[in-house]
Amino acid sequence: MRVNQLTITQVRNLQNPSLNFSPRLNIFFGPNAAGKSSILESLYILGNGRSFRTTKHNNVITENNHDFTLFAKVESSDINHQLGFNRQRNGDTTIKLNSEPVNRLSTLAKLCPVQILSPEQYDLLVKGPGARRKQLDWGVFHVEHSVLEVWQKTNKILQHRNKLLKQKSGYSDVSVWDNQLVSLSEQVTQLRQAYCDKINPLFSQLCQQFLGQLDIKINLFPGWTDKHSIGLSAIYREQFEKDKKLGFTQSSIQKADLKFLIDGTKSAGDYLSRGQQKLLITAFKLAQLKVMQAYGQQAPVFLLDDIGAELDERHQNQLLDLLASQPNNQQIFITCVHLEPLKPLISHCDDLKLFHVEHGVVKEVAKDEIEVYEA
Numbered sequence: 001m002r003v004n005q006l007t008i009t010q011v012r013n014l015q016n017p018s019l020n021f022s023p024r025l026n027i028f029f030g031p032n033a034a035g036k037s038s039i040l041e042s043l044y045i046l047g048n049g050r051s052f053r054t055t056k057h058n059n060v061i062t063e064n065n066h067d068f069t070l071f072a073k074v075e076s077s078d079i080n081h082q083l084g085f086n087r088q089r090n091g092d093t094t095i096k097l098n099s100e101p102v103n104r105l106s107t108l109a110k111l112c113p114v115q116i117l118s119p120e121q122y123d124l125l126v127k128g129p130g131a132r133r134k135q136l137d138w139g140v141f142h143v144e145h146s147v148l149e150v151w152q153k154t155n156k157i158l159q160h161r162n163k164l165l166k167q168k169s170g171y172s173d174v175s176v177w178d179n180q181l182v183s184l185s186e187q188v189t190q191l192r193q194a195y196c197d198k199i200n201p202l203f204s205q206l207c208q209q210f211l212g213q214l215d216i217k218i219n220l221f222p223g224w225t226d227k228h229s230i231g232l233s234a235i236y237r238e239q240f241e242k243d244k245k246l247g248f249t250q251s252s253i254q255k256a257d258l259k260f261l262i263d264g265t266k267s268a269g270d271y272l273s274r275g276q277q278k279l280l281i282t283a284f285k286l287a288q289l290k291v292m293q294a295y296g297q298q299a300p301v302f303l304l305d306d307i308g309a310e311l312d313e314r315h316q317n318q319l320l321d322l323l324a325s326q327p328n329n330q331q332i333f334i335t336c337v338h339l340e341p342l343k344p345l346i347s348h349c350d351d352l353k354l355f356h357v358e359h360g361v362v363k364e365v366a367k368d369e370i371e372v373y374e375a
């Protein structure tokens with residue numbers, strides 16, 4: 001998938017730019033607080049319906065305005081589409097695809113897969129399991145769209161079961177749902193496990209590149225522990241009284257987690273330095289990108305926010321080499337303050353666009369003009 005054109009209206013400090021992008025590499029450079037990340041935020045919203053920086057949509061709307069609008073021309077599976085996204089301060093959202101209203105965010109996600117690596121995500125290992133599960137499920141969905149229906153059914157039954165548990169219903173009433181719940185939970189787990197099996201060799205290889213000889217792998221925790229291999233049905237039977245007391249199902253796909261383990265046992269979050277954790281997350285995101293390139297319906301747009309901020313020179317160069325070796329159908333958007341470290345990537349790539357951003361004004365700059373800005 002690629003974004004060919006984007007018009008941004010009333011997003012943060014941006015002065016309503018209308019931008020034509022390169023299908024390969026787009027670099028936004030300029031001083032702090034210029035508006036660079038706000039452009040990536042707009043691209044991210046196109047594919048996810050929400051920001052990666054805030055859970056509050058209203059923060060994205062330019063102060064003293066009522067709404068923001070994004071209008072994009074995108075190419076998805078070789079078909080051109082026009083995509084519009086408008087969000088009002090009162091929460092009303094209108095999404096239009098080729099002038100037709102879109103009611104489901106999953107339609108956006110299928111059409112415009114967007115992956116991001118930003119400083120906000122470097123603490124993924126030490127955050128709660130929810131953030132890791134989100135990353136996992138994002139990857140599973142983009143390799144196997146059918147998982148969405150299974151998730152939705154599973155979550156509906158879980159909600160119903162939890163309601164009965166809260167009402168202190170008896171075992172016979174609650175367990176009516178268990179067979180179906182177990183079967184659906186196993187389907188979700190199988191798809192998650194299949195994704196982990198796909199990503200692990202690519203992830204380990206990238207970790208070796210970034211972190212040296214450490215043996216790091218991803219392990220899926222399905223959401224329950226089955227020490228005696230009794231199966232989920234028996235676990236539900238065993239845990240019923242405790243579930244009833246708590247008022248919810250303790251063992252479920254909603255408790256799943258991705259464990260990043262060193263030598264199969266040590267938790268990477270407890271063992272690695274902050275810097276190493278950042279490299280691990282970078283390797284994980286790149287592995288997700290590679291899985292999608294290999295198995296997904298289409299390659300996602302890859303956003304790299306503040307590329308120079310968190311990595312030392314050697315690792316930044318490794319990342320840039322990896323970006324330079326991405327396949328031709330991989331569209332990349334990068335933000336940075338200074339272009340100097342990116343010069344090898346810039347000279348290597350023929351099909352790139354550079355944009356200078358300052359005080360919310362975005363201006364396309366030719367390769368031979370950049371010295372003026374870097375002076």
Ligand SMILES: Nc1ncnc2c1ncn2[C@@H]1O[C@H](COP(=O)(O)OP(=O)(O)OP(=O)(O)O)[C@@H](O)[C@H]1O
Binds near residue numbers: 034037060306
């Ligand atoms: N709702 C808003 N309305 C107007 N301006 C806003 C709004 N929200 C944030 N801003 C301002 O927009 C500017 C753009 O921030 P942004 O994070 O996009 O810049 P940046 O170029 O990525 O900066 P950095 O290099 O420091 O990460 C900031 O000055 C911020 O204070």
